[in-house]
Amino acid sequence: NAGVTQTPKFQVxxxxxxxxxxxxxxxxxxxxxxxxxDPGMGLRLIHYSVGAGITDQGEVxxxxxxxxxxxxxxxxxxxxxxxxxxSVYFCASSYxxxxxxxxxxxxxxxxxxx
Amino acid sequence: SQQGEEDPQALSIQEGENATMxxxxxxxxxxxxxxxxxxxxxxxxxxxxxxxxxxKHSGRLRVTLDTSKKxxxxxxxxxxxxxxxxxxCAQNAGGTSYGKLTFGQGTILTVHP
Numbered sequence: 001n002a003g004v005t006q007t008p009k010f011q012v013x014x015x016x017x018x019x020x021x022x023x024x025x026x027x028x029x030x031x032x033x034x035x036x037x038d039p040g041m042g043l044r045l046i047h048y049s050v051g052a053g054i055t056d057q058g059e060v061x062x063x064x065x066x067x068x069x070x071x072x073x074x075x076x077x078x079x080x081x082x083x084x085x086x087s088v089y090f091c092a093s094s095y096x097x098x099x100x101x102x103x104x105x106x107x108x109x110x111x112x113x114x
Numbered sequence: 115s116q117q118g119e120e121d122p123q124a125l126s127i128q129e130g131e132n133a134t135m136x137x138x139x140x141x142x143x144x145x146x147x148x149x150x151x152x153x154x155x156x157x158x159x160x161x162x163x164x165x166x167x168x169x170k171h172s173g174r175l176r177v178t179l180d181t182s183k184k185x186x187x188x189x190x191x192x193x194x195x196x197x198x199x200x201x202x203c204a205q206n207a208g209g210t211s212y213g214k215l216t217f218g219q220g221t222i223l224t225v226h227p
Contacts, residue, residue: 004156033214042202042219043157058214090156101145101206103215105156 002026006091006106013081013113021076021109023091029104030096032074036060036087037108043090049074050096081113118203118218126224133190135221137203138183144206146179146186147215151200160188160201195227 007022025032033048035058045058049068063085065077074093078085088110092103118139127133139146145164149157163170163179163186170177176189190197200222204215 035217040219043204043217045214045216048214059216092157101147101215102159102162103147103149103157103204105158107156108154 004091004093004104004106006089006109008109009107010110011112013078013111015081015083015113017081019078019081021078021089021091021111023074023076023106024072025074025091025093025104026072027093027104028071029093030071032068032091032093033058033103034064034066034074034076035090035092037090038087046076046089078111081111083113085111086113087111118205118216120201120203120218120221122221123219124222124224126226127193128226129193129195131193131225133193133197133223133225135188135201135203135223137186137188137218139186139203139205139216139218140184141205141207143181146177147204147206148175148177148186148188149202149204149217151202151220153199157202190223193223193225195225197223198225199223 004025030051034046035043037043044060047066049055088108090108091106094103121136147162148160151157161172163177174191179186200220202220204217
């Protein structure tokens, strides 16, 4: 199994450009989420999904859009990139069971907005 | 924000010593988890402790949970240079989406050979 796969690993954007960070998992996890990691801030939840067709906002959703058309994929869209969105983005997934809640993380996508 | 706090922010020890990291959180939880992150990599799950558990072991890891103080600690015994990484606690808030985790800011552990 590949686990959680994120693409691209690195991206440089200019202010105002849009782009999509891709996330795919092959573990048949119901739950998928996006976090951003900034120095000294830990990980902050952007958006999450508990199944195909269902999404919800996390702590820092502004400037980002998500959709979940399939169980496997959960893309994150930056609508109009800003320098404040320079960060490392992590996609994570898990089974929807109260017995675990263990998240499986991708390797991250490092985004720089100039 | 439900974000927890971790203490210390950085810890430097010699190989063979024990490392203890602490985590405090603000609201009631369903479970608390610890993750490890090597530099430039994604996070890896280490251990999960439920709100009705007080202590849990996994190899050289020992986690305690005190719900009355809203705190948890991670002990790594007989540390190795390969344990050098950042360690994060994450809380799964009670009654909410089971996978929705709120992370602390992490402890950077450096183990010197």
